[in-house]
Amino acid sequence: MDRGAYGAGKGSIPQERIVQKLDEYMGRRDYEGAERHLLYWLEEARAVSDRRGELMVRNELVGHFRKVGNKERALANVDEALRLVDELGLGATVSAGTTYVNAATACNAFGRDERSLELFKKAAQVYEQNSGTAPHLLGGLYNNMALVCVATGDFERADKLYERALATMAGVENGELEQAITYLNMADAAVARVRAALGVAPDAPPAEAFMADASCEEAVESYLDAALALLDAPSLPHDGYYAFVCEKCAPTFAYYGYFLVDADLRERAKEIYERA
Numbered sequence: 001m002d003r004g005a006y007g008a009g010k011g012s013i014p015q016e017r018i019v020q021k022l023d024e025y026m027g028r029r030d031y032e033g034a035e036r037h038l039l040y041w042l043e044e045a046r047a048v049s050d051r052r053g054e055l056m057v058r059n060e061l062v063g064h065f066r067k068v069g070n071k072e073r074a075l076a077n078v079d080e081a082l083r084l085v086d087e088l089g090l091g092a093t094v095s096a097g098t099t100y101v102n103a104a105t106a107c108n109a110f111g112r113d114e115r116s117l118e119l120f121k122k123a124a125q126v127y128e129q130n131s132g133t134a135p136h137l138l139g140g141l142y143n144n145m146a147l148v149c150v151a152t153g154d155f156e157r158a159d160k161l162y163e164r165a166l167a168t169m170a171g172v173e174n175g176e177l178e179q180a181i182t183y184l185n186m187a188d189a190a191v192a193r194v195r196a197a198l199g200v201a202p203d204a205p206p207a208e209a210f211m212a213d214a215s216c217e218e219a220v221e222s223y224l225d226a227a228l229a230l231l232d233a234p235s236l237p238h239d240g241y242y243a244f245v246c247e248k249c250a251p252t253f254a255y256y257g258y259f260l261v262d263a264d265l266r267e268r269a270k271e272i273y274e275r276a
Contacts, residue, residue, distance in 0.1 A: 039061075061073070078103040149161060250265040
């Protein structure tokens with residue numbers, strides 16, 4: 001999220017300090033502390049009528065409740081964040097695009113695919129028409145929008161979006177992490193495409209897809225290998241975000257039988273968290 005996009009003014013909450021403290025909580029995986037922190041500053045923003053500050057906190061709350069799996073509170077904050085975008089007249093700004101992406105990602109996480117796709121389209125329009133959009137924002141948009149396309153069976157569009165995500169993140173510092181996530185998403189998309197063609201359940205074992213289409217297994221292996229090579233990039237800082245990405249990627253490797261990689265990534269994350 002482009003956390004500096006909301007602006008600040010007289011009678012405003014200290015957004016930069018709030019984000020720094022939040023990152024400390026997340027670096028320790030202290031989700032309860034992070035939630036208390038955000039809810040405190042939400043009330044402070046409302047008390048001083050700092051609507052831009054409230055928008056920032058609402059966006060962080062959307063992400064927080066999505067991560068902890070609280071559907072009701074995540075979607076409630078989505079509604080409030082979108083209301084604030086309209087109320088503040090930010091619809092054509094990068095901060096609005098960031099809010100749309102954040103809201104769309106939460107909707108996708110909780111099965112609201114149609115609403116998610118609608119919000120991603122709004123974000124794409126804003127980002128692509130704004131010359132000030134940072135490349136990493138576009139990369140995140142394309143990657144997450146592709147997930148919804150896979151969920152709705154639009155595999156061709158998903159392929160194009162994943163390629164755009166990879167190309168965009170290639171020019172971003174430490175973009176290897178996001179590229180690794182994209183490659184793992186591409187592996188899942190390859191299997192989902194074959195499952196759809198076979199008419200089997202979306203949660204059927206990947207072996208069924210591999211047996212039906214040998215090229216699918218080859219594609220998945222190449223995507224997994226590419227993702228691991230990116231995660232092993234020596235230039236990457238082994239910080240809290242690296243640990244988060246390792247934890248996020250590990251289950252996908254395990255799902256496809258890369259159990260040693262799964263264990264190694266979890267150990268990397270554990271070591272980083274223990275140092276925090």
